[in-house]
Amino acid sequence: xxxxxxxxxxxxxxxxxxxxxxxxxxxxxxxxxxxxGSVSSTVVFSDGLKTEILRNAGQVAYTDEQTxxxxxxxxxxxxxxxRHIDFRSTYPGGGNTAAEAPYGKDGTIFVYPPGFNLSVGRxxxxxxxxxxxxxxxxxxxxxxEPWISYxxxxxxxxxAPSQYAKEGRGQFFEDFAETTELYIDIVGTPSEKAxxxxxxxxxxxxxxxxxxxxxxxxxxxxx
Ligand SMILES: [Zn+2]
Numbered sequence: 142x143x144x145x146x147x148x149x150x151x152x153x154x155x156x157x158x159x160x161x162x163x164x165x166x167x168x169x170x171x172x173x174x175x176x177x178g179s180v181s182s183t184v185v186f187s188d189g190l191k192t193e194i195l196r197n198a199g200q201v202a203y204t205d206e207q208t209x210x211x212x213x214x215x216x217x218x219x220x221x222x223x224r225h226i227d228f229r230s231t232y233p234g235g236g237n238t239a240a241e242a243p244y245g246k247d248g249t250i251f252v253y254p255p256g257f258n259l260s261v262g263r264x265x266x267x268x269x270x271x272x273x274x275x276x277x278x279x280x281x282x283x284x285x286e287p288w289i290s291y292x293x294x295x296x297x298x299x300x301a302p303s304q305y306a307k308e309g310r311g312q313f314f315e316d317f318a319e320t321t322e323l324y325i326d327i328v329g330t331p332s333e334k335a336x337x338x339x340x341x342x343x344x345x346x347x348x349x350x351x352x353x354x355x356x357x358x359x360x361x362x363x364x
Pocket of ligand 1: 271314318
């Protein structure tokens with residue numbers, strides 16, 4: 142069921158899913174080369190970033206090619222915080238967690254079985270959400286600026302990027318991850334203006350963080 146809410150300015154806001162899980166395959170992609178190893182592979186992107194793909198006990202949820210493709214849709218500013226993708230056959234905490242990006246794990250996104258059957262575009266969306274956590278883990282400290290201003294913006298805006306983000310109110314980490322995914326999906330599309338109008342302060346914050354710098358920093362752009 143799509144979530145519907147009405148923003149302060151009267152615009153209807155519709156999030157496509159409970160947890161966004163957006164398909165980001167419409168975004169411009171960078172090219173890449175994959176070097177395969179027995180337990181891990183390394184993807185080198187044309188903008189100079191690298192991501193290692195790790196396979197726990199031979200887990201093959203997605204091929205290296207599919208994983209690299211999903212990552213290739215993500216802008217430089219967030220992909221730089223995704224240095225390792227670790228496919229795991231079980232989630233140690235139980236439940237239906239599809240992926241996580243824990244603090245202090247050197248930019249690792251763990252992907253668990255509930256996250257195994259997505260299209261490549263949606264895998265990119267899920268990784269974008271997790272990259273928001275990595276970005277937060279590596280850039281901001283809780284209780285300090287600029288995180289305080291994000292919390293304030295999120296608390297005061299009438300809408301949230303998704304129901305999942307809303308449920309974390311009081312704790313804005315999921316809100317930030319969902320906003321990151323939404324921002325990556327929406328910027329540069331015809332919907333951007335409407336979403337900006339609904340969440341001007343969140344979007345202004347994301348502009349400041351600049352997760353969407355792929356074009357300005359890609360040294361191979363246009364070649
Ligand atoms: Zn999350």
